[in-house]
Amino acid sequence: MRCFVIITGMRSFIKKIICLTGLMITAITLFAAEVNVRYVGSEVLDVKASASVSAKTVEKLTYGDAVRLVLEKGKWSQITTESSKKGWVLTASLSKRKLTSKNMTVNTKELALAGKGANAGIEAAIDQNYNEHFDEVDKVEAGKVSEEKILLFIKEGQLNGGEE
């Protein structure tokens, strides 16, 4: 009798293990298809023709865009975009976690690509109640220097250009 109970218990246990292992394998198989997907973590991200900051830009992506990771090389990743273009981006600008902009509507996405802020809505709201300085923050952000000037600055100062 005791032996029968043990055998029944064992069968039940083995069934559970087989069932749950099957579940896990299914989950992992489904996941494997998505394992190479990454999401853009910058408002605008230039996809470069080669692994160099000074390489030609082949496509511009915006925050939350999904790309497929092809390979990683140093701090660079080769990716394929949704429009099937292949190029290189810095690995640190990609996220494994799905990113969805809370403020990136079609209009604000266009604004972002035009180099304007996508955060105007929230700040207009805050600015009404607090003594804010967002106009001056805009001035700070407008202080970025052109690529041409930076390259000259690097050359004259015998500095490094961000190549691998």
Next chain:
Amino acid sequence: MKKLSVAILCSLSLIFTSCATLDAFVAVAKTMESVSKGGDGTSAPDQNKNAKQSDEERQDAIAASVMTALEEITPEDQYVIGRAVASSVIGKYSLYENKAATEYLNKILAVIVRNSENPYLYKGYFVAILDTDEVNAISSPGGHIFITRGLINQAKSEDELAAVISHEVAHIQLGHAIQSIRATRILDATSKIWAEIDYNKGTYSKEELEDFNKTREGIFSTLVESGFSKAQEFNADENALVLMKDAGYDPKCMIDLLNTLKSNTSGSGWSKTHPKPSNRIEKSQKKLNKINFNGSSKEVRQKRFDAAKTSF
């Protein structure tokens, strides 16, 4: 038997989830939780409906808490909070609007970040000058760096300015400002404010706005009043030395600057929010000994630094 079952599943999950996403991990966690409750060999009849409901709620709560605990603050959230912090910094001090000097600093910054592992953030990095004699430098999690006129005037070379900027870039890249505030607080604040704002009407509730501002004030207070922890400061110095070397700036100039600050800045904002320069020199020197710098001498850049300094 139940324990053995859970142990086997744990082992399997460890093997398979080494490269798994968060979602997959949570799915496994939920399954394991389910097994640990119902896997005792008995059937369900003796469990009444209420108990089942309670179990489901408990599982949902566990899954939700796992998700919350592992939730990251997005680059967009960091940028939004960072802009608000930058607004507070400008409110406390004033911008020193000198186009030539600001452009010079932004060129140095651009070289440092393009040689780093994370040159983008959400919208990039920016540097501006604060119009005060106080010796200090502050960075927001959104990539905004502020250096006071007082600190700029202590620098004797472009490479020393690069040391200041690299230190702030390191704080940003290491996420120190964000770490100073509980992650859940930032998530609460940003998600509520995003959810509440009606973009057409610009409306929001007072409560949500207060949450957002408490978060901003928490970060601002760390940056301006209490400072980061000593460990974070030393870590930022060590990373700054690598950033300098990678950009082609002489990392030894970090030590030169700290020596100047050692004798010139007692009681200033910098000394209030940073460890003693002598301690920073000691730690930085140890790291410096391990760095092999093959770049050009700071003298190459001295002429343009001297020219730029006349505009400070």
